Amino acid sequence: MLGVFEQAVLLAVVRLGEEAYGRAILIEVQERLQRDVSAGAIQATLARLEQKGLLDSRLGPGTEIRAGRPRRFYRIGPAGSRALNEAHGAVSSLWRGFRPRKGYA
Amino acid sequence: MMSDPPPVWADAWLRLLLPARDVDTVSGDLMEEYRENVRPTRSRLAADTWYVQQVSRFAWRIWAWGLVLAALYVSRMAYDWFVPTSNFAPRAEVTTLIMISTLLVVGASSTLRTRSIRAGVISTASALIVSAVLSAMALAFIYMNWRSPAMLAAIQGSGGLTEAFTMPIIMIIPGTIVGAIGATIAWFRSPSKPRSTD
Numbered sequence: 001m002l003g004v005f006e007q008a009v010l011l012a013v014v015r016l017g018e019e020a021y022g023r024a025i026l027i028e029v030q031e032r033l034q035r036d037v038s039a040g041a042i043q044a045t046l047a048r049l050e051q052k053g054l055l056d057s058r059l060g061p062g063t064e065i066r067a068g069r070p071r072r073f074y075r076i077g078p079a080g081s082r083a084l085n086e087a088h089g090a091v092s093s094l095w096r097g098f099r100p101r102k103g104y105a
Numbered sequence: 106m107m108s109d110p111p112p113v114w115a116d117a118w119l120r121l122l123l124p125a126r127d128v129d130t131v132s133g134d135l136m137e138e139y140r141e142n143v144r145p146t147r148s149r150l151a152a153d154t155w156y157v158q159q160v161s162r163f164a165w166r167i168w169a170w171g172l173v174l175a176a177l178y179v180s181r182m183a184y185d186w187f188v189p190t191s192n193f194a195p196r197a198e199v200t201t202l203i204m205i206s207t208l209l210v211v212g213a214s215s216t217l218r219t220r221s222i223r224a225g226v227i228s229t230a231s232a233l234i235v236s237a238v239l240s241a242m243a244l245a246f247i248y249m250n251w252r253s254p255a256m257l258a259a260i261q262g263s264g265g266l267t268e269a270f271t272m273p274i275i276m277i278i279p280g281t282i283v284g285a286i287g288a289t290i291a292w293f294r295s296p297s298k299p300r301s302t303d
Contacts, residue, residue: 021130021134022130022131022134023134023135023137023138026134026138038158038159038162039131039134039135039138039159039162039163040159040162040163040165041162043127043131043163047124047127059130062129062133063137065136065137065140065141066133066134066136066137067110067133067136069129069130069132069133069136070129070130070133071130071133071134072127072130
């Protein structure tokens with residue numbers, strides 16, 4: 001089962017599509033979670049998700065602002081999509097039939 | 106301003122700590138964020154502080170190992186100061202064995218994670234430096250708060266105050282060598298083929 005942070009990172013990869021590389025993922029996750037997130041936490045999570053086979057990565061060219069250092073672009077794999085769907089299903093089933101009241105939502 | 110580079114030493118430290126495959130990509134991500142978002146909106150000092158903080162978070166394991174090493178050393182010192190003995194050999198043997206084992210693990214674990222012997226050596230040295238600072242602070246705290254004639258006698262009997270404070274600094278070089286041994290063993294015994302020998 002994916003943790004909340006792992007879900008946030010995977011969703012960021014899906015949302016960013018072809019532009020899903022480390023820094024873009026960091027910014028997307030920070031905006032969605034509305035809190036400061038360290039680049040180290042994103043990097044560790046990406047590495048873990050890739051090791052689990054949920055993400056694939058490829059190298060892209062560097063740019064001047066990065067001193068020519070390459071970007072690593074991520075793409076969700078079939079196992080990652082399944083894991084996200086399962087996580088969504090689990091959360092949805094938790095909330096099913098529950099009517100949000102003031103103070104909850 | 107866009108071309109302002111982040112602190113060279115912090116960038117170099119980050120590159121030493123990262124797994125070989127991520128050295129350029131991750132340091133490039135941080136440099137891009139620094140140049141495009143952070144530096145244009147902050148003073149040089151604030152932007153550099155942000156960068157160093159980001160690098161420090163990559164190195165959280167070093168802080169953790171530094172804390173473990175400091176705890177080991179301070180525990181031993183406190184034991185000698187509060188429970189004096191005339192025969193230090195058994196205590197010294199146990200402490201030395203635990204310390205060597207810990208340093209081997211520090212070097213090995215970093216090498217297994219990064220697949221780089223160099224990272225194992227740098228991590229061990231960094232953890233020992235952190236440990237020296239933390240140990241000095243902890244020993245000063247103990248000394249200032251529990252100083253008594255009995256404790257002063259125990260301190261003298263166990264090598265003196267100067268030795269207690271300088272030992273963690275003296276240990277940095279031999280400790281790093283032990284970490285390097287752990288790193289080398291881990292590199293050769295790594296189940297997955299290491300990517301880098303540096």
